[in-house]
Amino acid sequence: MPSENFVLILEDDISTRLIVSKSLTVQGIKSVVAANIADAEALISKHDICLFLLDVHLPDGDSTSLVATLRETHPLVPILIMTGDYEQNRVSEFFDLGVRDFINKPVHPILLASRVSSFIRSYATEKALFEANEMYQRIAHEKEQEEALAHYVYNHILKVHTTKIAGLDVAIRSSGRFCGDMLLSAKAPNGSLIVMLADATGHGMAAALTIYPMVSTFAAMVSKGLSLGAILRELSSKHNQSIPQNRFVAAILLEISPKDNSLKVWNGGMPAALMFDKAGELTKVTSKNVAIGILPEDLISTKMESFELSDIKKIALFSDGLIENKVIDGRNIPFSEGYDIIAKNLDDSHGLLSLMHGYELFEGESSDHDDMTLAVLDLELIQEELREEEPEDLQIPGSFDFSFELRGSSLNNEKFAFSLSDLLSTYGFNKEFCQKVFTVVTELLVNAVDHGIFNIPSNLKEEDFITYLSMREQKKANVSPSDKVMIEVKWDEIEHTLFISLGDSGAGYKVENIETADDTAAYGRGLKLITSLCKTFFYDQEINTTHVSLKY
Structure with missing residues (x-):
């Protein structure tokens, strides 16, 4: 009640x-x-x-x-x-x-x-x-009201999964009630901001539904701390599972990482992103990839263009509706001239959309305007807010440690990592830190159980994913009571650090060269993710135990 x-x-x-x-x-x-x-x-x-x-x-x-x-x-x-x-x-x-x-x-x-x-x-x-x-x-009796409800639900979902942040200015001019463009942003556990601008094939509700499956996938993958390449693969996989083959989504993905002083960009079928350095010089990041949905996820290129974040002041992303089919004084303007108009009017994003809307070219009796979306990112403001919103250095009173042993069928408990992070939250650790612990412990458990105890080759995920799943289910069903994972968690109040050790009764796992690991593959990226979230990482081969620490 x-x-x-x-x-x-x-x-x-x-x-x-x-x-x-x-x-x-x-x-x-x-x-x-x-x-x-x-x-x-x-x-x-x-x-x-x-x-x-x-x-x-x-x-x-x-x-x-x-x-x-x-x-x-x-x-x-x-x-x-x-x-x-x-x-x-x-x-x-x-x-x-x-x-x-x-x-x-x-x-x-x-x-x-x-x-x-x-x-x-x-x-x-x-x-x-x-x-x-x-x-x-x-x-029930009015189509307009039905569309209004669908429009509300769609926009509500977009709003729920989009992080508002100072320095990210978005202007949208839809051709109808439903927009085929989408701008999503979310903060990752490592303090980075992930931004995606997507433009679906067509207009109206059909275009909006083409984009819809990506919304929750994007938010979920970012919250798990996956790399930009891994997020892209998941988006492609979700699209290919849900959407007909003749519907595509052009997209630009950005990762703004103040800790690494890096800006990563992936452009798949979108107009060039306009990037301005601190001297006002313009660089165009053109598309070097095809739109999502054209290729299967295992063939899509996840190579990113990387730039030093400290060198860049502003970047502008926009859908093709802002630049295509524009006419001034009876002549079709080339993209280069359209880029110049956009670059000169970024301080008034809504006015720019109205200006470009007035230049729209109609062919024959058609009067359908394309959707227009413009996102202007002030990277200095964004970095400042990301730093301000970093977890506060809160004092957790006292030190503590506890240990667990998961034996036999309890190794199949997929909720353990969540329960552990939830337990830490009761001690006063903030949400962002608990999310990091969840991600780290999840990856460590996967390594210990799948590779250490079940002895499943990590590359099997890439070579034959169905066989990998089948082998994993068989191993889970036949787990031995003597199989176990040992977990120790220790909080040091003086060092302000959480130490986690995790070992298993199996044969252990092979630690690849983390620095050169391919974080876009279906396997091998777990350790690289762990090291990106942890202060220290050490795997003791002799006792088959991984030791990590997370600074709070």
Whole structure:
């Protein structure tokens, strides 16, 4: 029951009022009490009532008149009557007025609370169904209203999965109710900002639905701390699974990493990104890749162009609708001239969209404008906010350590890493730090179980993923009681560092050259991810144990 809802108890007997209100409070049900009809009417106007519990005879009249009024003003809210045996002859009268049930006096507190709870749950269900039916009736007969609902849901999902940050200015001019362009941004656990501008084939709802599967995938992959190349592969995989083969998504992905002083760019089928250094010189980052959906995910190139972040002041991303099919004084302007117009007007992004909209070229009887999206990133402001939003150096009082052993079938517990990060949050560690711990422990467990205990070759993911999954399921089903993973977690208050050690009873795993590991492959990128999140990393081959530390 929502906390703002109350049960109204109308009873003139003080003892009965106390018994009833106390029995409801014990069950977590809030109530308001009245001794007469006048007080009850005043309370009804001040509170959201989810159930009426009424006595029959009151100092200022009979509750019959109140019941009749409530059936008009609160048609769905259940009414229960508390009555003595001598009033049973009035049962039929109250039922005709709309009373749901009767409770005999003297009341039994536990039974009363149980029946009230049951009626409140029924009321919540009836109310939800009633509201859903009302919504259905509002949208069922008008296509415009149906589109309005879809538009709201789509925009709400985009809003939920987009991080607002100072320095990222976005202007959008859609050709219709639904936009085939999409701008997403999310912060990674390592402090980087990942930005994606995507432009789907076509216009309207079809284009918007083409982009839709990428929204949650993008947010989930960034939150897990995956590299930009790995995120791109996941986006491509999700698109190929969900969208017809003739629908493509051109996209630009950026990773802004203040800690590494780097800006990585991947351009697949989009207009050139305009990058300005601190002297105002312009560099165009042109497309060197095909749009998402043209190639299968295992063939898509994930090679990024990398720049030193400290050298760049501003970067502009835009969809092709801003630059294609533009006419000035009767002549088609080339892209180079369009780029110049955009570069000179970045300080007024919305005015620029209106200007370019006026230059739109229509062919024949067509008057369909393309979607236009412009994102201008002030990298100095973005870096400043990313630094400001870094986790505070909060003091965690005291030091502690604890250890776990996962043995036999408990190795299949996929929620362990989440539970561990959740446990740390109870000590006062912030959300970002717990997210890092979750990612690190998850990767360490995968290495220990899949490769150390199950002895599954890591490259099997790339060479034959189906065989890898089949082997893993078989190993999980036949895990031995002697198989185990040992985990030790130690917090050092003085060093402000969390130390994690994880070993397994298997043969261990091979530590590749982390610096040259391919972070776009389907395997081998876990250790590189761990080292990017941890202060130190050491694998002791002799005792088959990985030691990492995370600075807080």
